[in-house]
Amino acid sequence: MADVKKVKKESTDPVDIENRIKALCQQFPHGITDQVIQNDMPNLEAQQRAMAINRLLSLGQLDLLRNSSGLLYRMKDAQTASKMKGSDNQEKLVYQVIEDAGNKGIWSRDIRYKSNLPLTEINKILKNLESKKLIKAVKSVAASKKVYMLYNLQPDRSVTGGAWYSDQDFESEFVEVLNQQCFKFLQSKAEVARDSKQNPMVQRNSSFATSHEVWKCICELGISKVDLSMEDIETILNTLIYDGKVEMTIIAAKEGTVGSVDGQMKLYRGVNPIIQPTGLVKTPCGLCPVFDDCHEGGEISPSNCVYMAEWLNF
């Protein structure tokens, strides 16, 4: 009788358990907890369950995750499972860490911290993965270090710098050109409004341009090889504000009107400066690089000032 019992017990052999667990995983694609397995096979001992799960993990068919209430087991994607067939555990670990970093990529130092592997190992693994075309290295403009990310992902804007950077170089001339174009557009609009000689309210309102209008105009001019979004144009217009050439107001706009963001629209308008260059800068002293060293009777003094002599003879 004891033998029969033993046989009966062992009829739940490991392969069956694994298959059962796999089937459960497929039923719940978001992952299953220990609790669910226990409910399904109540007569399964904890030890056997743990063994089965470990086998599945080492075979690379299950993913082990942790959430707030405990451990979760999830079916691994068949494709990725096949990819990692040839690699060993360490590589899989590193690959997982890089995958988690997603769009932004991750430094080799951070990989080391997360996986607790020595540097030489990491480097070997990274080279391996790169040759298998599973990951790639992208040079980040922010940290000027290489970050690693999955092969088929597009690097995030913060890494490449967005529209203003091409190959790690800040495109100053491009920004300057855009700057001038936007300013000219706004200025011509203001001039047209001023010449129209209508009553002042209408004049002022027609001299305003929304950021959407400016964006459309710049796109039409076609000076940019990269696609510019409205936020990019707004950053350019902000620099014009800091140049003192343009002012901005925000008005409430109905949701759904073209160009409105969160129920607001930004309007820009070209302005003139409120004073002429001030008196101090019309003298050589106002622009003098050695102003603080200048004393009567010293090496540098008003009486023998070279800048003044040049300026007087102008």
Add this chain to the structure above:
Amino acid sequence: MTAQEVRLCGLLLQEHFGEVVERIGTHLLRGGAQNLRTIANETNTPLDLVKKSLCVLVQHGACEFGSGRRGPGSPVEYRANCERVLRVLRYPRYIYTAKTLYGDTGELIVEEVLQRGHMTMSNTVKTVADRLTHNMEEGRSMEYSEVVSAFSKLVETHFLQRCPPVAEMGTAASSTTPSNPDCYKLPHVTLIGRGKRRRSSDDSEEQRGGKKAKMEVESCGDEGIYWQVNFERFHQHFRDQAVISAVASKLDQTSSEIVRTMLRMSEVTTTQTAAYTQPLSANEIFRSLPPNYSISRPILDQYLSLLVDDPVGADLDSPPHIPTLNLQRALANLARATLESVVQERFGSRSARIFRLLLRKRHLEQKQVEDFAMIPAKEAKDMLYTLLSENLVQLQEIPKTPDHAPSRTFYLYTVNQLPTARLLLQHCYKTVANLIERRLFETKENKRLLEKSQRIEAILASLQASGAEPEQLTEVEEMITAPERQQLEALRHHINKLDSTENQVDETVFLLESYIFSTKTK
């Protein structure tokens, strides 16, 4: 009283009043209140010279006297007023303003009063009439009544005011002018007569006439009522002009006219330090607009609402339909524009961009500055450090940990408008002093040449008066050689340039001073 201010005051005193006054004046400025004996001993000048220079300074309002520190019995102490001495720099601007507002007569009146410090009305009228007559053609002379009318106009608009009565020894110091009720009251004096032309050949007649004139003066009846120029009123006028021109360049001509009307209407009612003008109703503005600006009432309302909405320069506050001008904000905006313009001219437009960015956003990290201003990191760093070394930009540390470890501290860049304005003001004073010194240096270098040309001119004048031959005249003229003539021309050009530049820098000084002053009285 900073070192730069004292230096500039010394130069101004020397140019206008001479060396002795300069010595006494600088000593008083540096040393604070002192009594007569101390001044005489420390400057090694004889007592009567000290007395005379103190008289000059008091006459011009640059020095005040009061009872000493140890109570009414101690010797009188004298105190110099640095601000008043710096006003001397602005005399040309005052005279020019009077000319634009009240014509030649006004100009001469203000000039005379500025030169003498305090003057009675009758004296002024007589002197001005004489001067005007001198410049007119033969056979015409200036009526006193015209001069009197110009004088009374100046007093009505508060450009001239009575000097406060001198306090007796032992009583409190004289009250400030605004509380003096008779400040702007014209004395009842009838001045009838015409200006006398002064001819060089009528010297003997003049002497006899001079005695008669003296007797006439004594019977005029306004003894003891002295008049001085009301600097505050002129400053108010300059400030109004600055605001109007800012509005004109920002918006358009019509808006500036409206602002000018508003300011003119509240000229006499607003005190110097008021932050706001008196509230005026839109109706009053409409009625007071100059007739050639015929705009209708609804358009006026639109302009007013435009002025209210204007974000920069926005100095118009409007509780419903009662527009008032926020003068304090206007001054702050003008001062800010001045600072930005200095940074732009001195360091370039990109640094100006960073400067304006910091003014708007107050505190920023280095990375944020680069991102907002769209300037490559290396260049932005360079520019920020240059501005920092010139003290135009300050660094604020915010530590994350109690030990201020540099790697764990935020470093924020910031611009404080008021201290930067003060710094620039001192720069302006130093610049003006440099310009004056250069002018004196140039004059000294070419002293010999100048003296020679003066001699030649005197000879020429005397020859012409005694009717000489043309050949003699040309002979005399040729005593100055061509290169010397060129040198003289160049010298004249230099001195004019230096002079006009002093006035331009003085405009900057005025803007910054009014801004700093307006922030003090809160």
